[in-house]
Amino acid sequence: MSESSAIEIRDLTVEFSTGGKIVPALQKLDLKVVQGEVYGFIGPNGAGKTTTMHVLLGFIEATSGIAEIYGKDVRHSIARRRIGYMPENPQMYRFLTGRELLIMAGQLFGMRGRPLAAKAAELLDLIGLAAAADRKIAGYSRGMMQRIALAQALVNDPDLVILDEPTGGFDPIGRIEIRKIIAGLRSAGKTVFFSSHELSEVERVCDRVGIIANGSLIADGHISQLVKAGETLEQYFVSILT
Amino acid sequence: MISILVIARTVWIETLRRKDIYVLVTMLIAFLLALMTLNIFGIRNMVSYIKEIGLLMAWVFAWILTIGVSVRQLPQEEKTGTIFPLLAKPVTRLELIIGKWLGAWGIAGVASVIFYILLAGIVIARGGNFNLALTVEAWILHFCSMAIISAMGILFSTRMNSDAAASVTGVLSFAAFVLLPKMPQLTLDLSGWRRESFMFIYYALPHLELFDLRQRLVYDWETMRWEPFVMIVFYGLLMTIVFLMLSWLAYRKKKFYRDVL
Numbered sequence: 001m002s003e004s005s006a007i008e009i010r011d012l013t014v015e016f017s018t019g020g021k022i023v024p025a026l027q028k029l030d031l032k033v034v035q036g037e038v039y040g041f042i043g044p045n046g047a048g049k050t051t052t053m054h055v056l057l058g059f060i061e062a063t064s065g066i067a068e069i070y071g072k073d074v075r076h077s078i079a080r081r082r083i084g085y086m087p088e089n090p091q092m093y094r095f096l097t098g099r100e101l102l103i104m105a106g107q108l109f110g111m112r113g114r115p116l117a118a119k120a121a122e123l124l125d126l127i128g129l130a131a132a133a134d135r136k137i138a139g140y141s142r143g144m145m146q147r148i149a150l151a152q153a154l155v156n157d158p159d160l161v162i163l164d165e166p167t168g169g170f171d172p173i174g175r176i177e178i179r180k181i182i183a184g185l186r187s188a189g190k191t192v193f194f195s196s197h198e199l200s201e202v203e204r205v206c207d208r209v210g211i212i213a214n215g216s217l218i219a220d221g222h223i224s225q226l227v228k229a230g231e232t233l234e235q236y237f238v239s240i241l242t
Numbered sequence: 243m244i245s246i247l248v249i250a251r252t253v254w255i256e257t258l259r260r261k262d263i264y265v266l267v268t269m270l271i272a273f274l275l276a277l278m279t280l281n282i283f284g285i286r287n288m289v290s291y292i293k294e295i296g297l298l299m300a301w302v303f304a305w306i307l308t309i310g311v312s313v314r315q316l317p318q319e320e321k322t323g324t325i326f327p328l329l330a331k332p333v334t335r336l337e338l339i340i341g342k343w344l345g346a347w348g349i350a351g352v353a354s355v356i357f358y359i360l361l362a363g364i365v366i367a368r369g370g371n372f373n374l375a376l377t378v379e380a381w382i383l384h385f386c387s388m389a390i391i392s393a394m395g396i397l398f399s400t401r402m403n404s405d406a407a408a409s410v411t412g413v414l415s416f417a418a419f420v421l422l423p424k425m426p427q428l429t430l431d432l433s434g435w436r437r438e439s440f441m442f443i444y445y446a447l448p449h450l451e452l453f454d455l456r457q458r459l460v461y462d463w464e465t466m467r468w469e470p471f472v473m474i475v476f477y478g479l480l481m482t483i484v485f486l487m488l489s490w491l492a493y494r495k496k497k498f499y500r501d502v503l
Contacts, residue, residue, distance in 0.1 A: 093324055
């Protein structure tokens with residue numbers, strides 16, 4: 001694994017057993033995400049995007065193959081030390097307040113005391129939830145839940161941020177804010193790996209994209225290399241899949 | 243270690259904010275207040291009755307709370323999806339198991355202290371007394387039994403939903419408390435593999451009756467000698483570790499996925 005790789009996946013195969021049948025979710029997937037880039041991971045429903053993320057985060061153990069984050073095997077919890085993760089349709093502890101959630105998330109990374117409190121306050125400000133910081137999450141709207149989920153993903157100042165459909169619950173203004181946050185992460189030298197069905201969003205913020213279908217990567221490269229002049233990413237995506 | 247404490251504290255906050263514990267404490271207070279009125283029936287030796295029934299209630303309520311809080315922890319995380327951001331942190335599955343167990347055990351332990359204090363208050367108000375050293379001994383052993391039951395609840399909840407895990411933990415812990423001590427007598431007429439099977443169950447299940455000092459408290463007997471006391475505490479610790487290790491084995495490779503296919 002080269003030093004500049006944030007994510008490296010080789011020959012990754014994941015199979016699920018459903019109703020007595022073995023269903024392949026990933027088939028010998030190869031993928032590499034370089035440190036400092038914003039990588040869009042796109043594909044049709046059921047292509048294997050979320051499965052790939054779940055393997056990277058240790059929720060699922062691969063049937064075979066290798067998955068590493070900063071050279072660490074993803075099966076070990078140490079691999080998650082430099083990661084921030086925001087799930088699709090996130091659900092957070094509803095009995096905690098937004099601030100308590102961020103403090104708790106920070107503590108799980110070994111943070112504590114005033115620096116953690118300051119970081120929580122900074123993030124609440126960044127995502128526009130400062131006024132609702134001490135309200136229970138049970139009373140948050142879907143958009144607020146997305147925002148607090150994003151904040152908890154950033155609490156440890158991660159080098160790699162994994163975002164699963166990050167703009168799903170946001171209104172247009174919220175999407176612009178998310179875009180700004182991703183741009184801020186890029187300029188800070190962070191790596192962002194995100195999946196989305198919003199291809200215009202991907203086109204706007206990503207350096208590189210990977211297209212997955214039936215558990216294998218069918219296209220991977222800089223958007224300018226993949227998409228012809230005058231073509232959109234969406235048009236390219238449709239053409240490659242049909 | 244920090245992760246374990248953070249997870250345990252989250253369990254405490256959740257339980258306190260869900261208010262389950264207040265319902266049980268309120269019910270116990272109502273029950274104890276009802277016990278105070280028993281003298282209107284002219285029953286003699288009221289203090290012993292109050293102690294006996296009050297301690298039984300403290301055990302039953304602590305048992306309900308221990309199982310209720312333990313079995314819902316892991317299934318609830320999976321059902322709501324909060325398991326995903328949690329496991330995305332540098333938290334091992336073992337830390338998660340121990341944190342959840344510690345949280346559930348801790349909250350049940352605090353509730354049982356409240357139960358004992360309430361009961362002692364009622365007994366003293368009725369002119370009776372509680373031997374402090376014996377009460378502390380009885381509570382420590384009771385607390386140890388809750389550690390085992392909580393670990394059992396966590397074990398079954400690794401692979402069952404919370405309702406099923408509560409039923410299995412409830413039935414097994416009740417059987418371990420009531421039936422297990424009688425098992426050698428029940429198997430006297432058996433021989434061969436049948437007897438060996440029963441004796442295997444006899445040794446495999448935790449002997450919760452060892453942790454029960456209620457009779458000593460009711461009849462104001464002496465405190466236990468420290469040697470058997472320490473051995474019972476050690477036994478409780480051992481059984482708890484066994485159940486937690488089994489929980490970890492059942493949970494360490496468990497796949498978590500939602501809408502991935």
